[in-house]
Amino acid sequence: MRRPVLSWLAAASLLAACASTPSSHFSYTVPDQPEAASGITAKPGWATTKFAVAAANPLATDAGYQVLKAGGSAIDAAIAVQMVLTLVEPQSSGIGGGAFLLHARGREIEAFDGRETAPSAVDENLFIGADGKPLAFHDAVVGGRSVGVPGTVRMLEAAHRQHGKLPWATLFQPAITLAENGFKVSPRLNTLLKGEAHLKKDPTAAAYFYRTDGEPHAVGHLLRNPELAVVLRRIAAEGSRAFYEGDIARAIVDKVQRHPTNPGRMNLSDLAAYQPKKRAPLCHDYASHGRTFQVCGFPPPSSGAIAVGQILGILNQTPAATLPLQDGLPSAQWLHLYTEASRLAFADRAQYVADPDFVQPPGGSWTSLLAPSYLAERARLIQPNGPSMKTAQPGTPAAVTGHAPMPDQPEFGTSHISIVDAQGNAVAMTTTIEDQFGSRQMVRGFLLNNELTDFSFAPADAQGRPIANRVQAGKRPRSSMAPTLVFDKATGQLVMTGGSPGGALIIHFTAKTLYGVLNWGLTPQQAIDLPNFASLNGPSLLEEKRFPPATVEALRARGAEVREQALTSGLQAITVGNAHGTPVLLGGADPRREGIVMGD
Template identity: 65%
Template sequence: MTERTKILGRTATHPWPVVLTLALLLTACSAPTARDAAEVPAPIGPVVQPEAATGATPKPGWTLRQHAVAAANPLATEAGVHILRAGGSAVDAAIAVQMVLTLVEPQSSGIGGGAFLLHHDGQRVQAFDGRETAPAAATEKLFLADDGQPLPFLQAVVGGRSVGVPGTVAMLALAHRQHGRLPWARLFDPAIRLADQGFPVSPRLHTLLQAESALKQDPVAAAYFYQHDGQPHPVGHVLRNPELAQVLRLLAATGPLALHEGSVARALVAKVQQHPTNPGQLGLDDLKTYRPKERDALCFDHTAAQTALRICGFPPPSSGAIAIGQILGLLARTPQADAALSGGLPGPDWLHTYAEASRLAFADRALYLADPDFVAPPAGRWGSLLDARYLDERARLIGPVRLPQAPAGQPGGSAVAWAPMPEQAEYGTSHISIVDRFGNALAMTSTIEAGFGARLMVSTDPSRPGGFLLNNELTDFSFTPADAQGRPVANRVEPGKRPRSSMSPTLVFDRDSGQLLMSAGSPGGALIIHFTAKTLLGALQWGLSPQAAIDLPNFGSLGGPVMLEAGRFPAATVQALQQRGHTVSETPMPSGLQAVQRGVNDGQPVWLGGADPRREGIVAGD
């Protein structure tokens, strides 16, 4: 059954929420077919898909009145709802969600990685930066072989070399000190209970483990994730992680200090430095001196469907908000600005324009975007890349056919001192969107980078099964530190530096009233930018419910081919794009979008939730 619900003053159709138990949700996720299981990350030019496609399960969309949690696994969502019902804030719920995700979605995020959290308390937007940092001993040659050439990507990833200083827990503690309502220790209870009692292996986790080979090289991970015959535990197998439960108890008792000093820190450093073939440089001092940062959110104005909006995202070292702002701003300056969907899909003229806007945005991204503590923004401020005059100039480059080459611009006439970063793979993540009953909201994207990170599982006691996985975040730096002319790449490796990210946690506001309208974001490596932009366009420009916006087929360009989600666009669209000079790659594009949007139902304010059918997430609340 469906209802007609007003969204931003317009009317959209979306399914009525379906009440399901957790057990039913976990077992109802579509089991991967043999074809799905065989799908491994597919190359898109020089870029590789973040995680394998594992099938799709239709999601109903949700309507909630008081509070809402959208997360990538039903158990994690329910942990957040439990905290909200106990009187917790959005930040409290996010902590509980993230700790459970460390257990049930270990391939994507966890306490061994980093995160960006965008928070609104009803008055101001704050950006909490928990991005990993390079060790003090790292140099710009970290990912160069003896012959001076970049290492093969997988060779760089697996082992200690790629591990950055984890920042998620320290960042969450900083946000909790400002916005928590419940005691820190209480927020770990759901994850500790699940780690002790066990959780059922989900279809997605099973399929990804089946496709994984490097993880088996780590004895701790192999003993935890796989059976004696080398096969992953079957779907529904109850997997217990007593080692993680113990680490979480330490974190609950002493905060992030338990991860950055003491027995856990020593075990972490030993794991990194003692890898038999690819040791890393991370040391105890790197952990001890790590500090999360609070940055100014990057906000820009945008008009969609005659509604004046203020869109806020994460500033550098994330490239997400700037790239999304450029794409939306360039689209708004073209004849396709107000184009409607055709047969429920974007048409070829619009897709061509979107692809050209994307190529221009990614050219700027490759040249300018990096850790702002190491790299100065063009023209002295990051907002120069979103200035109206600059976007006017860039939009004039978009014509009826594909640009042979999409050049980077020079905002404010700034001199260019950098070399563009060569394209290289970027990987996974997980996204959380939460609104509470107190007027707080957040969008948080967290990561250990590639699926299963560096394939290293930390354990403090060999007698206890399990542990937590470490990130390979340093591979988000440019492997190549400079070009042939010796010009440095802005996003090269430097000690203490945070690697550039594509994570795009986003909050949308009514520009005139300041009222929060939406929280959204996605995993997906560099494609996060396109997945998030698609959802914003669907909800804000085309008037869809958040679920319908998420359900739209994925598309985008990272500077090369136009990527279209396989099986979702008609042949005529592909042919029309090819006639405009594009190479088209039809490929699985497994996003993991989560969104919560303000709406009105029967004259009452509600929250509308959406979760990506391509993954296992749900939305829940009251």
């Protein structure tokens, strides 16, 4: 019998008694389709003893749950979850985009890079307008110009080839069934469609997402996507070649090249040639309360692991570790230290991080940016009791680069999946089409990404120095995605899997959750529930209506510009522990979105 997991407060022994043995046979059953409210909705936290899956939509979580229940691996479940997210959370991720996947099997940690690539025909002036200046953001986004070669499908196929237990085709059953039979439009999808300014410009997307009167389909409307079902059946039967070659590939290229006002340069050979990459995960030690953890994240082209590691490492060189929560919230003093550490990390991010196949790391290794001696040097720039630095400059961990820092630029979108299977294998996968609804180009039932706008629009600074993350053919744009796995350094045991959507703010949402669990001893749900905070090397950002006025004023008194605004994370996290000899998985899902955790 399928069931959502109990609250994390439930007794571990009861959970163990209720767990049932997975079957090797998989037969997907459509669940009741919940209609969670949009906005902030309290989540209970969850606990299991055998396996767990956390994803951004209940239908996607349930698909992963059913796969795990049938004896599938963490990778199997991630594939099923992603295919359903393509259907039910089209604004955030899908087969038209890319993803970073971390996988752990015991002490073996692998990083699968499914990031999109720039088409072979583009150059560094892709986003320079006729006036010689960078385009406005949405002028670049909407249309074919911004579309990168999608990587998600081929990356997942490569991961499944190594770690799949159930047949590839089996994992598409949930998404195909829901696409053919329909799923209920959720409050979040309805809300985002109401506020969307560009999606209706694409006739295919307008016909699918909106009624004839121009209003989005109502909450609870049964939305069917037979075109996507056909595509998924083809990929299920023929593998990734069905997507990257043949009529589906031609449909993608036609959509990109034939946009009436903003065409792109992708061609069929770009799709056929796409290959995921296997990279070495980026791991660093992190000490808290006498225990040393190994925190592993995704290396460049993602900036997430480096920035999260720098923030945590710099904080450990300040009085932050001595500061507890005050009335359940981070104090003004702790927030001062955190935002200062963030400014330093984001200055380095803008200076150094880009696709490692095109840009050399400082000193020949990205770990130079995480070296304890370098982080201690950076931490000395923070005045614990003094004013804010407001804007930090990049450091020099090794040889000085000839690149210019990348100017600040918008980043959006994304979804996160965390899974622990019955064998203890874990997945942390962050997946994206970048901006909300991507490039707003729909083809064969799915949306295409606008990932190329993660490159710097300007190829160089005013002095002519090139920017590391400029557009180049075949290059993968810099990302902020931060899928994270945490281990006990002494034993090698998995401690946590987590991550979040949120553009550049992913780094802060993930760092907050890690800090809450590892330093403040919170459950994943409690850590996720904490108000969000950030700095992208500018103003201090605080989640609106979540901090007392005294905290805001204390930060302003130090000279920081403070902005209170919506900071909509979509965190998912699972921790692995032990209660009186019984294994316990604690799961958390973000109250700011509609995700849940399920397991046995």
